[in-house]
Amino acid sequence: ALGRSTSPKSSKSSQMSQNRLKIQASYKVAILGAAGGIGQPLALLVKMSPLVSALHLYDIANVKGVAADLSHCNTPSQVLDFTGTAELANCLKGVNVVVIPAGVPRKPGMTRDDLFNINANIVKTLVEAVADNCPEAFIHIISNPVNSTVPIAAEVLKQKGVYDPKKLFGVTTLDVVRANTFVAQKKNLKLIDVDVPVVGGHAGITILPLLSKAKPSVSFTDEEIQELTVRIQNAGTEVVEAKAGAGSATLSMAYAAARFVESSLRALDGDADVYECSYVQSDLTELPFFASRVKLGRKGVESIISSELQGLTEYEQKALEALKPELKASIEKGIVFGQKEP
Ligand code: NAI
Numbered sequence: 001a002l003g004r005s006t007s008p009k010s011s012k013s014s015q016m017s018q019n020r021l022k023i024q025a026s027y028k029v030a031i032l033g034a035a036g037g038i039g040q041p042l043a044l045l046v047k048m049s050p051l052v053s054a055l056h057l058y059d060i061a062n063v064k065g066v067a068a069d070l071s072h073c074n075t076p077s078q079v080l081d082f083t084g085t086a087e088l089a090n091c092l093k094g095v096n097v098v099v100i101p102a103g104v105p106r107k108p109g110m111t112r113d114d115l116f117n118i119n120a121n122i123v124k125t126l127v128e129a130v131a132d133n134c135p136e137a138f139i140h141i142i143s144n145p146v147n148s149t150v151p152i153a154a155e156v157l158k159q160k161g162v163y164d165p166k167k168l169f170g171v172t173t174l175d176v177v178r179a180n181t182f183v184a185q186k187k188n189l190k191l192i193d194v195d196v197p198v199v200g201g202h203a204g205i206t207i208l209p210l211l212s213k214a215k216p217s218v219s220f221t222d223e224e225i226q227e228l229t230v231r232i233q234n235a236g237t238e239v240v241e242a243k244a245g246a247g248s249a250t251l252s253m254a255y256a257a258a259r260f261v262e263s264s265l266r267a268l269d270g271d272a273d274v275y276e277c278s279y280v281q282s283d284l285t286e287l288p289f290f291a292s293r294v295k296l297g298r299k300g301v302e303s304i305i306s307s308e309l310q311g312l313t314e315y316e317q318k319a320l321e322a323l324k325p326e327l328k329a330s331i332e333k334g335i336v337f338g339q340k341e342p
Pocket of ligand 1: 016032033034035036037038039051058060061101102103104105106115117119122125126140142143144145146171172174175247248249253278
């Protein structure tokens, strides 16, 4: 599926696999902010997907070279580049999944909320174009602060009369990826087996890994729970500090975002067994947006999994209550911004 070369003797099977690829590759994915630190490796990973027939790369600059470079990979998707607002509508027409990593990343000492003033406008403008050109698409918001940018996107879509809460996602996959990695390391588990649900939001204490619901079931001491929870919550800052001014997580984020894209495409393709954690409109708590595990289907969120919020430990219950005021404030800030006249 990744376009590996085959021996001449295997031409029949190669032909068969090419036919299979022709049938499989049918979805169009757009990446807005594709020339950035996340956008480039994400575009590479999405270019490797056999489910993608066209990859549309949009940025305000520097995207031509990225597209030319990627287009030489012998995987099925066609790569097209779009530069600047004049080309945004064409980038989005007919697209099934739109991924938005456009905007500025954190520098040491900054919180995700410090990015609000710049990124809120960028997300608003881009989602307006999505509403006008591909209102049916799944929308994956990566730009921070996700806790606010998703409510902004929802308001923009409502104003355009095309809001489908089942198709708007805040990408929190990186929190799950980190939780899985850190738990596997701590407990010497095979990484592929580990699955830790992460709920709440995507900033500091609003990120709540539910270690009691980890699979396989593992027991932790109170100290381990505290240490792992704090490490997962601060993992983004770990990277920001290590990069020392050169940005935030890009490679692990691209990996996580590619996983979420692939899951969305599998769901669109009719796979009935696709689950991911994501920050979505939710009735799991009194907050209008909340990250939890969701089941994905052809029409987006098919159901929100409530069972993992039941039977929480005392530690998790307290952490859940503690995160609500901050998450609520970030949601309200997003809604107010989203409702504001241009
Ligand atoms: P970057 O600065 O390397 O790339 C951002 C790209 O967005 C640049 O190519 C820039 O030209 C482009 N851009 C700026 N304004 C634009 C507009 N109006 N339309 C289209 N493109 C535009 O930043 P990086 O590292 O790729 O991070 C991007 C965003 O992702 C940041 O907001 C960061 O905080 C967020 N992020 C989110 C994570 C998550 O877990 N959800 C994890 C890591 C980062």
